[in-house]
Amino acid sequence: MRRLVLIRLAWMLPILLGVSVVAFVLMRALPGDFAQASAGTTELAPEALNIIRRDMGLDRPVWEQYLRWLGKLLKGDFGDSFTTHKPVLGELLPRLAVTAELTLIAGLMAMAMGASSGLASARWRGRTDWLVRGINGLFLAVPNFVVATLIVLLAGLYFPEVGIFNYTPFLTDPLGNLGSMLLPAFSLALAVSVTISENTRAAVLEVSSQDFVMVARAKGLRPSTILWQYLVRNALTPIITVTGLQLASLLGGSILIETIFTIPGMGQYLFDAVSGRNYPVVQAIVLVAATIVLLVNVLVDVAYARVDARVSYE
Amino acid sequence: MSERQRLGGGNAMMSVGLLMLASLVAITLFGTLIAPYNPSETSADSLAGPTAAHWLGTDSIGRDLLSRLIVGGRTTLLITFVAVTLAVCCGLVLGLFCGYVGGLADQVVMRILDVVFAFPVFLLAIAVVAALGPSVPNLILTIAIVYTPRLARVVRGPVLSVKRWDHVEAARSVGVSEFNIATRHVLPLIVSPVLVETSLTLAQTIFTITALSFLGLGPPPPDPNWGAMLSEARQFMELAPLAVIGPAAAIVFATLTFIVLANGLRERLDVASR
Numbered sequence: 001m002r003r004l005v006l007i008r009l010a011w012m013l014p015i016l017l018g019v020s021v022v023a024f025v026l027m028r029a030l031p032g033d034f035a036q037a038s039a040g041t042t043e044l045a046p047e048a049l050n051i052i053r054r055d056m057g058l059d060r061p062v063w064e065q066y067l068r069w070l071g072k073l074l075k076g077d078f079g080d081s082f083t084t085h086k087p088v089l090g091e092l093l094p095r096l097a098v099t100a101e102l103t104l105i106a107g108l109m110a111m112a113m114g115a116s117s118g119l120a121s122a123r124w125r126g127r128t129d130w131l132v133r134g135i136n137g138l139f140l141a142v143p144n145f146v147v148a149t150l151i152v153l154l155a156g157l158y159f160p161e162v163g164i165f166n167y168t169p170f171l172t173d174p175l176g177n178l179g180s181m182l183l184p185a186f187s188l189a190l191a192v193s194v195t196i197s198e199n200t201r202a203a204v205l206e207v208s209s210q211d212f213v214m215v216a217r218a219k220g221l222r223p224s225t226i227l228w229q230y231l232v233r234n235a236l237t238p239i240i241t242v243t244g245l246q247l248a249s250l251l252g253g254s255i256l257i258e259t260i261f262t263i264p265g266m267g268q269y270l271f272d273a274v275s276g277r278n279y280p281v282v283q284a285i286v287l288v289a290a291t292i293v294l295l296v297n298v299l300v301d302v303a304y305a306r307v308d309a310r311v312s313y314e
Numbered sequence: 315m316s317e318r319q320r321l322g323g324g325n326a327m328m329s330v331g332l333l334m335l336a337s338l339v340a341i342t343l344f345g346t347l348i349a350p351y352n353p354s355e356t357s358a359d360s361l362a363g364p365t366a367a368h369w370l371g372t373d374s375i376g377r378d379l380l381s382r383l384i385v386g387g388r389t390t391l392l393i394t395f396v397a398v399t400l401a402v403c404c405g406l407v408l409g410l411f412c413g414y415v416g417g418l419a420d421q422v423v424m425r426i427l428d429v430v431f432a433f434p435v436f437l438l439a440i441a442v443v444a445a446l447g448p449s450v451p452n453l454i455l456t457i458a459i460v461y462t463p464r465l466a467r468v469v470r471g472p473v474l475s476v477k478r479w480d481h482v483e484a485a486r487s488v489g490v491s492e493f494n495i496a497t498r499h500v501l502p503l504i505v506s507p508v509l510v511e512t513s514l515t516l517a518q519t520i521f522t523i524t525a526l527s528f529l530g531l532g533p534p535p536p537d538p539n540w541g542a543m544l545s546e547a548r549q550f551m552e553l554a555p556l557a558v559i560g561p562a563a564a565i566v567f568a569t570l571t572f573i574v575l576a577n578g579l580r581e582r583l584d585v586a587s588r
Contacts (some may be wrong), residue, residue, distance in 0.1 A: 018429030026445050137577075141570035143521045145528050146562045149544060153551045153558050252436030256525055260548075270437075271529060274444045286441050290432040 004305055008298040019290045020073065024066050026286070027279045073287075079280035088284045092269065096288065099258070099265035101170065103250045105181050106188035110250075111243050113189065114196025119235075121197070122204035123227060132201075136194045145256040148187035152260065155183075167263050184261045188253050192246045199242045203235035237304055244300030248293045328578030334571035338391055345388030351378035353385040354536050364556065371556050374549070383560050386538035391568065393450060393533065394519045397457035402512050404462040406501075409469025414477055414496045424470075427463040435460055439522050440531065448531045457522060461515050468511040472504040479503075506583035513576035520568045540565050 060068075072079070078088040121132040155164045164183060168176040207213060208231055216226050255267030262268070266285055273281035341348070355377065362372045370379035412420040430438070439460050446452040476482070477500055485499050486492075526532050527541025535542070540561045547557035 014425070015428055015432055018426065019432050022429060022433075023441075026441055137573065138570070141517070141566050141573050143525060143565060143569065145525055146544070146565055149548060149558060150562060152548065153555060156552050157555060248434035249436070252434035255436065255440065256528065259529065270440065274440060275530065277444075279444075282441055282444055286433065286437060289434055289437050293434060294432050 005298070005302055008301055012294050012298060015294060016291065019294075020070060020287065021066070023283050023287050023290075024069060027283045028062070028065075078284040078287075081281055082278045083276055088280050092266065092281075092284055092288065095264060095266045095269045098263060099251070099254050099267060102181055102185055102188065102254055102258070102263065102265060103247070105178075105185040106192070106250055106254075107243060107247065109185055110189035110192040110196055110246070111239070114193035114243075115200050115239055117193070118197035118200025119204060119227075119232070121201045122208070122231075129201075132197065136197055139190055140194045142191065144187050144191055144253045145260060147190050148184065148257050148260040151183055151187055165262050167261070181263075184257045184263060187260075188250060188257050191253075192243075192250060195246060196239060196242050199238050200235060203238040204231050207231050207234040240303050241300055244296050244303070247296045251289050251292065325578055325582050327574060328582050331571060331575035331578045334567070335575060338387075338568060338571055341384055341387045342391040342395065345384045349378075349381035349384045351381040353377060353382040353538050363554075370560050371554060373543075373547070373554070373557055379557055379560055382538040382543060383540075383564055386540050386543055386561070387564055387568070389450075389533055389537050389539040390520070390523055390527070390541070393453050393457070393523055394516060394568075397454040397523075398461070398512065398516050398519050400454065400458040401461040401465055401515065402508070404458060405465025406469055406508065408462065408466040410473055410496055410501060412466065413470040413473025414492075414500060416474075420470075423466075427466065430463045435518070436522060436525060439526060440529070443526060443531045448526075448534060450533050453523065453526065453533065456526075457519055460522070461519065465508070465511060465515065468507055469504060472507055473500055476500050476503045506579075509583065510576050510579045513572045513579055517569045517572035517576070520565065520572070524565050540568075 069079075076089055078092070080086060081088050081091060084091070117132050117136070121129045152164055155162050166176075167180050170177040213226060213230055216230055254265060255270055257263070258265045258267035259271050266288075270282065270285045272278070273285070356375045359372060364371050370383065373379055373382065408423065412423050433441075439456050442456045442459055443452060446455065482495055482499055485495050490499070523532065524539075524541035524544070527539045528545045530542070530545070532539050532541050544558060544561040544565070547554065547561065551558045
């Protein structure tokens with residue numbers, strides 16, 4: 001087990017290196033001058049620009065710039081924000097915590113909704129199956145920001161007393177914080193739950209057609225025992241995998257949802273950074289998000305191996 | 315079975331999908347002709363409800379919503395169609411090359427693609443648009459960059475198995491060039507999964523494009539587009555709910571079209587569900 005984790009983590013290193021190259025190139029390939037962008041103005045004397053360039057090391061060869069940048073990155077230095085001139089990392093971490101909470105709640109919601117509807121669909125077939133799949137098909141076509149906008153519209157029209165833009169920090173009011181996260185998390189979770197639901201259904205149906213389930217039925221085990229001990233346990237693997245793989249879309253979606261519900265998370269930070277051409281922030285967020293996705297993929301692999309004894313990576 | 319039968323008949327899902335697609339294509343091609351008003355033309359009655367003159371009402375500066383919806387659809391769909399065509403072409407070339415040639419070249423390209431897969435799609439799209447600047451050509455380029463790796467992977471898989479089939483060996487033994495084998499004897503056999511994936515990519519692209527526009531990173535004004543319309547309508551949503559519901563319904567309809575089409579194709583062409 002430990003070896004598996006180590007191998008997986010080691011595999012991450014070259015990919016992370018590639019990710020850092022992409023992030024570096026994205027920001028250096030900008031139209032216009034990086035030094036100008038960092039000064040936030042186009043009306044600088046050429047001498048002043050040259051000084052900024054020398055300070056930032058922009059007069060050196062590109063590969064040397066990259067190595068210097070990477071070295072700082074490894075020490076946790078993501079550079080300074082162009083707008084506030086404070087280290088990006090300090091600004092990013094509290095926002096990352098908010099986004100992590102939103103994503104976690106949304107992930108759990110999606111898992112609960114997806115697994116239960118998929119299970120119901122596979123267990124009862126017939127009309128339930130038809131209904132669940134119909135609803136799934138429709139919900140799959142409703143993007144999360146449309147769900148969020150419609151929720152905001154409905155609340156505004158019919159439930160004006162529900163404060164949907166009242167984000168409360170966790171430390172001041174934990175319960176109020178959870179309450180304010182529910183609707184945003186739901187809009188984020190809906191589309192993801194469809195994927196989980198469809199995969200759960202397929203997995204349960206596949207397992208239920210296997211011989212050992214038929215034996216269990218033949219020897220007269222109760223249907224509920226078969227469902228929980230045999231089917232659900234074996235269908236867990238795909239559910240875990242799919243949920244883990246959907247993390248990327250949850251993280252991407254949180255940008256939209258946080259902007260709509262005015263939640264001060266990483267997504268809103270990114271949105272502000274993009275509109276304000278605050279490139280170090282964009283770069284830092286892209287790096288952090290990619291790292292999280294990679295880490296979760298490793299976790300999914302490990303969880304996969306834990307749940308399913310047939311999986312081995314030797 | 316004729317080609318037409320193979321792609322069209324006998325599948326309700328497929329027929330519905332094609333019908334929906336036809337309406338989207340009609341809007342894309344003839345949007346400016348169908349629209350009853352000039353979408354940028356303002357009038358005195360702003361935020362009006364539905365009337366005989368303005369079926370869906372007007373927006374905050376008195377522009378006809380239905381016209382904006384139709385012309386906005388044209389912008390959104392045009393970018394989507396062109397971008398996905400580009401991504402599919404690049405994905406086909408890359409996937410066919412990697413799968414067919416194999417070896418070191420394949421390994422190198424696939425490891426590079428692994429890097430791209432590490433980024434959440436939407437985040438990568440935002441970063442690329444932020445770097446390039448929002449304009450129609452840049453949006454098309456962004457979508458192509460983001461989705462080409464996915465399509466390449468979908469193409470590569472089946473190519474790996476098809477290239478070992480007997481007819482490929484037979485073609486090689488009678489001296490058909492490697493290029494012709496790849497394009498004439500392998501490519502036609504992998505069309506089915508690529509068609510299904512193309513349809514799914516179209517659905518995802520509608521999401522990405524409208525979401526980028528929603529955040530203000532879409533095609534620049536004054537041309538309307540669904541994402542920006544939805545975002546702008548939020549300001550006056552209690553006064554003019556139709557201004558929110560209109561673009562929302564349009565986005566859902568377009569996405570649904572390609573999902574239905576993908577399911578129809580999958581059933582029709584008997585592609586194993588992922």
